[in-house]
Amino acid sequence: xxxxxxKAGGTAAAGRGINWVGHPEVSGSLVGASxxxxxxxxxRGGLPGAWPAIAxxxxxxxxxxxVWTTFVRVRLMPELARPATSAPVVYVLSVLGMVxxxxxxxxxxxxxxxxxxxxxxxxxxxxxxxxxxxxxxxAPVFRVLGVVLAVIGLLGVTGTVLLGPVxxxxxxxxxxxxxxxxxxxxxxxxxVPTPSTALRDAPSSLVT
Numbered sequence: 001x002x003x004x005x006x007k008a009g010g011t012a013a014a015g016r017g018i019n020w021v022g023h024p025e026v027s028g029s030l031v032g033a034s035x036x037x038x039x040x041x042x043x044r045g046g047l048p049g050a051w052p053a054i055a056x057x058x059x060x061x062x063x064x065x066x067v068w069t070t071f072v073r074v075r076l077m078p079e080l081a082r083p084a085t086s087a088p089v090v091y092v093l094s095v096l097g098m099v100x101x102x103x104x105x106x107x108x109x110x111x112x113x114x115x116x117x118x119x120x121x122x123x124x125x126x127x128x129x130x131x132x133x134x135x136x137x138x139a140p141v142f143r144v145l146g147v148v149l150a151v152i153g154l155l156g157v158t159g160t161v162l163l164g165p166v167x168x169x170x171x172x173x174x175x176x177x178x179x180x181x182x183x184x185x186x187x188x189x190x191x192v193p194t195p196s197t198a199l200r201d202a203p204s205s206l207v208t
Contacts, residue, residue, distance in 0.1 A: 017071040017187065024137075025077065026070060029183040032145075033066055035126065036183075039176030043119050046169025055173045062180035069187040076190060083137045090136035098129035116165035119172035120156025123149055126175075145182050149175050 127149025156171025
């Protein structure tokens with residue numbers, strides 16, 4: 001544990017994220033923020049009454065908070081654990097699986113006369129495709145994000161059956177805001193050594 005503590009203190013450099021755009025934590029959050037933006041802006045029009053404007057305002061606040069905490073505020077940039085050797089294969093298969101689920105799922109929804117649930121299907125597929133990343137890239141945040149998005153998406157599909165298209169749009173907008181919340185929280189929290197990092201740095205005699 002002492003070695004882990006020393007490692008945690010010695011592998012994090014302070015700086016603004018704008019100067020670390022190539023860091024996986026920053027570049028990865030950009031991808032997430034882009035997806036969150038699409039979820040909100042594309043689906044807010046399906047909300048009733050004043051909710052599209054409220055969703056836009058919420059996205060604006062979330063985006064500003066994300067930009068400030070990720071790129072402007074001085075933060076600790078950790079040295080991330082080395083990805084598993086299978087990470088590239090896992091990434092490609094996960095993306096292909098996500099696309100396949102969206103395409104096949106859309107056909108199923110058309111077949112059962114529920115095409116308006118497609119936004120929730122997309123949220124579910126995106127969430128599920130994150131799950132293998134947690135182990136492959138040694139980043140537990142993917143597991144949390146993946147489970148949360150998958151649950152929101154499935155609730156959206158169920159809600160669409162019971163309440164109509166507004167449930168699917170609401171689920172997609174909520175998913176987008178959740179992505180921003182996760183990315184912002186990740187930028188604010190101090191780096192925490194993961195078990196995978198500890199294993200990587202432990203003497204080989206201790207890893208059996």
